[in-house]
Amino acid sequence: MNQSNSAAPPRSGPRLLAACAVEELSPHLRRVWLQGEALAGFPASLEGAPVAGSHIKLMLARPGQRAPQLPVLDAAGEVHWPPRDVSPIKRTYTVAAWDPVQGRLAVDFVLHAASGPAADWARNVQAGSLIGVAGPGGPRRFAPQARHWLLLGDASAAPMLSACLQQMQSSPRPGLLLLQSAHANGEDLPPLTLPPGMQLARLGYDCAALIAALQAHCQEWQAEDWRACSITLAGESSQVVAARDWLLAQGAQRAMMYAVPYWKQAHDEEAYHAERHRIMDELGAE
Template structure:
């Protein structure tokens, strides 16, 4: 997935209401030809036109990034995760959390109909986990559900996996893929704001730690929680930064435009620490 990205125009083929607050959208289109197989868990960009029934403008990608058609209204761009790609069926599936009309992705998904257009660019992204590690710790929330499912599905049968997931309420709890070494734990916030919750942090701190064994960590979700858990694992459990895929997908009560610069600052600092640790 290191090739230059490409933008594709796809259309809604199916809508599956997975929980009261999550919809899985299946997309189809001739432009899916050449989309890489085995990309579940990878990042993609969704391009939303100002009017959800219109096809969004699509960029061409050059050496210096996207080049947009002159005079065209630029779509709103959001980053999501490939939940499933079936090359034989020609279908790409994404999970979108519904949280009212205060976000373009949520608003689009809540009103989507079969046949609606959507732009997709990608996929891309770094390595998600260290498959050879004997122990895996997966931590997240509904926004990272597709990522965590993709990691579980790709781990060998002998891997030992602890998955800790937090949901806004019990109605958002979903099954995870079957795996012989999986121990899954769901926690409900019962309406508490995500940014104030310590359930996942406390669960990580309380869990028995496999000292002396290599642990690969996949961690994604609300920003304050991701940063706190990441720091606990590094400082109190001694997990090298290079063994953690930690991404603050979103920030409680912030929209993506406001959060964009802070997220990049957090990720840049994390990557710098990982490089320093590798060179130590």
């Protein structure tokens, strides 16, 4: 949704954390657990919902640095960044899990074939590898009070989708989850537990097939159904934008929509970074 958190935690500076464990969720999806004393005070929830699924900023070291040179938050709440040439590389990711008992935070990384700062860090991570984390924050991923739920995502959106689906278990509604994968068997996707009433459709990265699936699901909807529909879109850029534009044209409400492209085919992580933020700004998604 495009509203900001009304119950955001007090602002804190970036935390310097170390990798402590790795899990292989699929051949292309790696979970990295992070820990450190700086996690003291990390919130368990945002806006009344579990923190899993919320945005965080990862801050990565530049070539030649052992650890990222993090910005400093002063007593007045102002952020002071280091010079550009040594400032950390920033990427937006999602909290996959938070374990307050062991004091550790999980982040899931898609191991794209193309090189990129975040994927390369996760691909080469070792115990003790350092990374900065700022947040959590960001808008709600879905509207719990909605009449219908529509979700679109792929492996890159798996942590966010998993968090949404888990929260939906307590008050199920009719819904549709569209899962996209370049693999016919969906081998890049971790298992997801659907709430009662949620239908599942598996697709490739095909905009025409995506719109056809949406049309089939929503063909009998009236204006009030569109106004009361919570829409969560994340994953490959062209798919997110196509679904967003079609849904808005049908009468879906921007205030009930979360649309965030995480990556773009034929673009590496670095090249797509600026375009991603432009698309997100169109819906105030960050």
